Amino acid sequence: xxxxxxxxxxxxxxxxxxxxxxxxxxxxxxxxxxxxxxxxxxxxxxxxxxxxxxxxxxxxxxxxxxxxxxxxxxxxxxxxxxxxxxxxxxxxxxxxxxxxxxxxxxxxxxxxxxxxxxxxxxxxxxxxxxxxxxxxxxxxxxxxxxxxxxxxxxxxxxxxxxxxxxxxxxxxxxxxxxxxxxxxxxxxxxxxxxxxxxxxxxxxxxxxxxxxxxxxxxxxxxxxxxxxxxxxxxxxxxxxxxxxxxxxxxxxxxxxxxxxxxxxxxxxxxxxxxxxxxx
Amino acid sequence: xxxxxxxxxxxxxxxxxxxxxxxxxxxxxxxxxxxxxxxxxxxxxxxxxxxxxxxxxxxxxxxxxxxxxxxxxxxxxxxxxxxxxxxxxxxxxxxxxxxxxxxxxxxxxxxxxxxxxxxxxxxxxxxxxxxxxxxxxxxxxxxxxxxxxxxxxxxxxxxxxxxxxxxxxxxxxxxxxxxxxxxxxxxxxxxxxxxxxxxxxxxxxxxxxxxxxxxxxxxxxxxxxxxxxxxxxxxxxxxx
Ligand SMILES: Nc1ncnc2c1ncn2[C@@H]1O[C@H](COP(=O)(O)OP(=O)(O)OP(=O)(O)O)[C@@H](O)[C@H]1O
Ligand SMILES: [Mg+2]
Numbered sequence: 059x060x061x062x063x064x065x066x067x068x069x070x071x072x073x074x075x076x077x078x079x080x081x082x083x084x085x086x087x088x089x090x091x092x093x094x095x096x097x098x099x100x101x102x103x104x105x106x107x108x109x110x111x112x113x114x115x116x117x118x119x120x121x122x123x124x125x126x127x128x129x130x131x132x133x134x135x136x137x138x139x140x141x142x143x144x145x146x147x148x149x150x151x152x153x154x155x156x157x158x159x160x161x162x163x164x165x166x167x168x169x170x171x172x173x174x175x176x177x178x179x180x181x182x183x184x185x186x187x188x189x190x191x192x193x194x195x196x197x198x199x200x201x202x203x204x205x206x207x208x209x210x211x212x213x214x215x216x217x218x219x220x221x222x223x224x225x226x227x228x229x230x231x232x233x234x235x236x237x238x239x240x241x242x243x244x245x246x247x248x249x250x251x252x253x254x255x256x257x258x259x260x261x262x263x264x265x266x267x268x269x270x271x272x273x274x275x276x277x278x279x280x281x282x283x284x285x286x287x288x289x290x291x292x293x294x295x296x297x298x299x300x301x302x303x304x305x306x307x308x309x310x311x312x313x314x315x316x317x318x319x320x321x322x323x324x325x326x327x328x329x330x331x332x333x334x335x336x337x
Numbered sequence: 338x339x340x341x342x343x344x345x346x347x348x349x350x351x352x353x354x355x356x357x358x359x360x361x362x363x364x365x366x367x368x369x370x371x372x373x374x375x376x377x378x379x380x381x382x383x384x385x386x387x388x389x390x391x392x393x394x395x396x397x398x399x400x401x402x403x404x405x406x407x408x409x410x411x412x413x414x415x416x417x418x419x420x421x422x423x424x425x426x427x428x429x430x431x432x433x434x435x436x437x438x439x440x441x442x443x444x445x446x447x448x449x450x451x452x453x454x455x456x457x458x459x460x461x462x463x464x465x466x467x468x469x470x471x472x473x474x475x476x477x478x479x480x481x482x483x484x485x486x487x488x489x490x491x492x493x494x495x496x497x498x499x500x501x502x503x504x505x506x507x508x509x510x511x512x513x514x515x516x517x518x519x520x521x522x523x524x525x526x527x528x529x530x531x532x533x534x535x536x537x538x539x540x541x542x543x544x545x546x547x548x549x550x551x552x553x554x555x556x557x558x559x560x561x562x563x564x565x566x567x568x569x570x571x572x573x574x575x576x577x
Contacts, residue, residue, distance in 0.1 A: 096422060213435055220422050221432070227386045227411040227494075228436050229403065271423060275468035280423045 059301050066300065073300065075194045076186045080292035080310070083246075083253040084262065086201040088288030089208060090246045091267030092281050093239055097219050100264050101151055102139065105158035106240070107247040107259035109135030111165025114181055114251070118172040125196050125248055132244030135161055140236070184255030184307030186296065197249045204242050211238070216277055253292065254307035265314040266291060272325035291317055338363050339385070339402070339492065339523065344393035346380050354380040356547050358393070362540075364492075364523030367514060369538035369554075371528055373567050376545040378527040379414050382494045386411060397492065407436045410485035414496035414527065420470050420477065427465040429480055430455055433487030448487075455483040458513060474501040482510055486517075493517065493524040511537055534558070 066073045094103045110128035117127030135157050142153035169178050180188070189197075208215065218225045218235040225232050243263075250259045270283035295310025344358040354377040362368050370378050384391035387403030395402040402409070410433070433455075434448045456462050459479040469477060478498060485493055493514070499507050514524055528534065534541060534554055541557050543549040545566045550557040
């Protein structure tokens with residue numbers, strides 16, 4: 059079966075595209091996911107990834123690349139959520155819930171109008187085997203940009219995530235870094251949409267990062283490990299999906315979940331087994 | 338020298354946390370800021386740092402304080418730091434070098450040496466490679482002090498640094514602070530244990546939305562002042 063997969067990789071251009079895209083998406087999602095979970099923004103990640111849907115529909119209607127439309131709507135959602143949160147007593151999870159469900163609903167309607175309803179399933183659940191060359195290249199370039207920004211601003215992102223009070227006292231613009239992360243999150247959500255679909259993006263963002271968190275004691279180590287896990291589960295998920303002819307996106311997510319589950323029981327931080335044994 | 342000139346802070350257009358604060362604190366000194374809960378002690382520090390919007394002015398040696406933030410090292414009250422964050426003790430202390438680091442710059446070897454020295458001073462060299470989640474509350478407070486040391490700022494603002502700290506750690510910290518004072522630093526400490534004020538501070542500021550009294554401890558700790566700050570029912574036992 060593995061031989062078949064490798065043969066497929068050598069033969070089919072679409073499978074090569076799928077593999078490269080999946081790996082790149084896995085890496086960048088793992089990296090950005092670390093910041094998302096450490097800042098307690100998992101729900102925000104979920105929201106933004108759903109909110110890109112109407113953007114995709116609009117892009118279809120206007121016949122532009124889906125990256126553009128999705129990014130615009132993702133940013134719009136993050137601005138709306140932050141605005142509601144900061145200008146009222148409404149808590150952020152409520153603001154997030156209202157915003158993303160409306161965006162999702164709007165997206166479903168718009169996709170219906172765009173008469174591409176056959177694609178709705180793919181947008182919702184991913185269609186990595188249909189990734190075009192252009193999408194692959196956009197994914198690579200966008201991911202490189204995201205990683206570059208994180209490398210350049212690593213210290214600032216570390217401090218504003220870890221100790222925002224100190225950052226503020228030093229006069230750093232904590233909000234600026236918040237929006238920067240939202241922006242990166244949106245870009246990652248749009249790239250990850252191809253791999254696992256809008257519904258499941260949050261899994262790719264959070265699960266590898268959470269798994270890495272269980273094993274590491276520094277942010278850098280966590281980021282590298284999350285990137286590695288993200289890439290690995292993407293490859294395995296693609297392999298399983300392709301070999302058994304099941305949905306690749308869901309295979310990736312389930313693989314990530316299984317890795318997390320195993321880690322949960324064996325990780326030194328959890329010491330779950332040790333505790334059990336001691337009892 | 339720190340000068341508060343007619344400083345006022347109003348939260349959400351309704352809570353007047355500070356009003357008309359006029360205060361001059363000369364350095365090098367250790368100054369205690371005391372007052373009951375909600376009296377605006379934390380707000381006073383935040384106003385100086387420009388973290389909250391304040392009317393009036395705060396000057397550091399004649400320069401507006403919020404333009405000289407790199408000269409202040411600050412430890413927030415019961416900080417909002419998530420102790421499960423993946424960061425080691427040594428890295429956490431090294432964050433003190435950040436204010437002087439620009440984009441692209443990495444921490445130099447000398448800076449790492451100052452980090453290790455600070456850890457030694459607060460007695461945490463052995464824990465340096467541990468994750469901060471493995472520390473006790475008092476040890477973590479010492480980590481934050483070490484981070485201040487690394488910042489090497491002329492002014493230290495510490496908001497309730499002794500909360501949750503045992504006597505041993507407290508003694509260590511106060512010794513470090515006195516040593517810093519002797520090296521010319523000016524230190525502001527928000528403190529609420531009235532019984533231990535005497536030996537710690539050169540002077541105290543008693544606060545309750547406005548300044549009740551300021552000066553040497555003995556002058557400030559009078560029964561009328563205490564009653565004005567804390568209400569009629571306060572019972573103070575002064576040690577011999
Ligand atoms: N972010 C905020 N929004 C609204 N009101 C606030 C805020 N921060 C503080 N306050 C109010 O301002 C007043 C002063 O608060 P502050 O935190 O400065 O008191 P404190 O003297 O430090 O008290 P404590 O001893 O409890 O730390 C309080 O009445 C408090 O409720
Ligand atoms: Mg306070």
